[in-house]
Amino acid sequence: VIAVITTEMKKHTPYIIADGHHLYETAIKYRDEMRKKSPDAPPDAAFNYVMVTLVSLDDPGLVVLPTHRLIHSYSKMDGQAMLKAAGRYFDVCNVPDLGAVRDALADADPELPRYGFYDGSYSVMQLKSLDIMGDLFPQWSSDFRQLDAAVLHELVIERVMGLSKESVAGRENLTYLRDPNPGLAAVDSGEANFLFLLNPTRIGHVRACTLAGERMPQKSTDFFPKVPSGLVALPLYDEIK
Incomplete structure (x- = not known):
């Protein structure tokens, strides 16, 4: 399923982190720490991934x-x-x-x-x-x-x-x-x-x-509606189950 979604979404690049770039940066730091702690973990280890919600900027409901x-x-x-x-x-x-x-x-x-x-x-x-x-x-x-x-x-x-x-x-x-x-x-x-x-x-x-490669100022965007916290969870095991 992940491979199919990945292949399909590659057709729609680039992606913009319009909200939550601090969370993304934290996920990257966590990934790097876990790679040091678990150098033998497989490529599909959960810490190599981060969950996102993809929404078109042209969606009239955004x-x-x-x-x-x-x-x-x-x-x-x-x-x-x-x-x-x-x-x-x-x-x-x-x-x-x-x-x-x-x-x-x-x-x-x-x-x-x-x-x-x-x-x-x-x-x-x-x-x-x-x-x-x-x-x-x-x-x-x-x-x-x-x-x-x-x-x-x-x-x-x-x-x-x-x-x-x-x-x-x-x-x-x-x-x-x-x-x-x-x-x-x-x-x-x-x-x-x-x-x-x-x-x-x-x-x-x-x-x-x-x-253009510029980062938006702090608190310049507040997108609505928001995905409810906890709707989907990603267990951070060495392997994705």
């Missing part, structure tokens, strides 16, 4: 959900000072409510990243020009320079706010949220500084960036 960024425990500047500093790269306008933010995000130009912002009042930020990203990051592909998550992290969180890549990776001042409402409440209660609201990453950008 959805990418947005992941919002909540900033907390941050003291370098308040929200309004951050917006003023970000004005070097972004056009910023105030809007009356969350509904207006959602409308603005829905109308965003696919080539110009746009964000909602909340620090007790609502604003919308839009990158002034893609030339900004081209000048600062010429090593990136044009598609990567259009990624909302990449632009937000590189221009705002790191350059404007002054957070290091290490602190971002360690989530020292950053929480990722699928639902913005807990973030809005955290800002209102004083538990957090401000919230960035994002659009979902477009499927076309996922395909173009990965085929």
